[in-house]
Amino acid sequence: MKWDTILTEAAERIKTVVKQLMATSNAEKTYGIGAGGDPKKHIDLEAEKALVETLNEHSVNFTLISEESGVQHYGSKPTCYVTADPIDGTTNILRGLPFACTSIAISRTRRLDSIQAAAVADLFHDTLYLAEKERGAFRNDQKINPSKTSKLSEAVIGVDLNTYKIANLTVKLNQLLAKTKHIRHLGANALELCYVADGTTDAFIDIRGKLRTTDIAAATLIMLEAGAIVTTPDNNNLRNTLSPREKASFIAAGNKELHKIILEDLQQA
């Protein structure tokens, strides 16, 4: 399979659909709750449809693991898993905040550490991240590298603080937040993880235990192939099952030094 071609085509198609729907009142129409637990919006379902159509046109037999439709088989004998969050950042799109992406990962098994190819496409800008296992990670065909910043006092770090259990979370993050130069959360974690991969930011932390593996599947390969470090808060590799229900917590950093500082800081809290 020429995954880079197929993934690029799927991303372009999703982008077109999203752009067409974005300005319409239809976009927000809700159809019950999706497999990942969030309401299924018309715009999410159309984006997923664009992905499935592209794969069908390339005669891919696959099992889709999607935030919207859950697990579904396409073709006579599925030969791979396609883990997708067709739109990451739906709230941003519906509010007109220009930060959202589509996230697609290809794997042979249903585990996060078996991703072979991945794409994350910015839905508002012409930025496409692609990675294939052992072939590096690219942004618009340019090889990417993570940041070398190793001091919190110089770092720009993304932190997902979006939880009603915020009191528990801030106890753990208090020291880290106080020591870090700049904190960001932009509302589409897959794209924010690609920013760690290409050095736009220095790290990204999500220890809420809320993020679905469908959200991070593609970005995890992109980060690892770029040379960034991503582990669980206990410093283990991410080996979660690919499922819209499976949740993951992680620390992603541009380099070992910064990763170690963050890890130690969290462990002390």
Ligand SMILES: [Mg+2]
């Ligand atoms: Mg989504």
